[in-house]
């Protein structure tokens with residue numbers, strides 16, 4: 001099954017525009033799509049707003065955002081409200097059971113694990129269910145990708161309940177630390193959902 005067959009959940013970044021749609025002048029009220037390098041500036045601006053005040057560190061530097069959006073744009077998802085990016089996820093493939101520091105910068109195309117590097121929601125859009133909804137759509141989308149078996153992430157301990165609500169389970173403390181920050185590693189299986197795939201338009 002190809003990435004294209006997962007499109008009910010994710011519109012391509014540059015979908016061909018039908019003549020009938022060319023006349024539309026208003027921006028879509030709400031749109032989910034994969035990100036591309038042209039979105040990198042908006043992604044980093046939102047990432048800075050989301051993370052700098054909280055932890056003083058961004059999970060991805062601007063060149064890393066561009067790196068992943070070049071290598072594996074299909075593992076990203078942005079939520080745009082009237083054309084403005086309000087939430088995003090950036091992922092890449094990983095090929096080991098646990099995350100190591102290499103996972104922070106590498107995309108391993110043969111891997112079957114999606115490493116979720118960052119989820120962020122614009123401050124004025126938080127506490128409205130957007131983070132959970134975006135993660136739900138992202139996991140649904142991953143279920144349509146036949147080579148993907150699970151999603152993993154590392155988060156600060158206080159966010160464990162948030163990710164548990166999305167179906168992630170704790171794997172244990174992460175070996176990765178950033179300055180004084182420590183992280184919990186979590187995973188969510190995305191395979192074995194044949195019923196869901198059959199009924200989700202994959």
Ligand SMILES: CC(C)(COP(=O)(O)OP(=O)(O)OC[C@H]1O[C@@H](n2cnc3c(N)ncnc32)[C@H](O)[C@@H]1OP(=O)(O)O)[C@@H](O)C(=O)NCCC(=O)NCCS
Nearest residue numbers: 050119120121126127128129130131132154155158159162
């Ligand atoms: C974490 C984040 C993505 C949640 O997005 P959101 O749209 O506000 O989340 P939702 O509205 O879907 O869910 C809200 C729930 O998230 C949890 N939550 C959100 N931020 C939290 C925080 N800083 N600490 C603990 N729990 C938090 C709470 O459980 C909350 O539920 P409650 O209303 O019962 O308290 C968003 O706050 C954000 O972008 N934060 C900064 C970046 C970040 O930390 N990203 C995660 C990196 S691992």
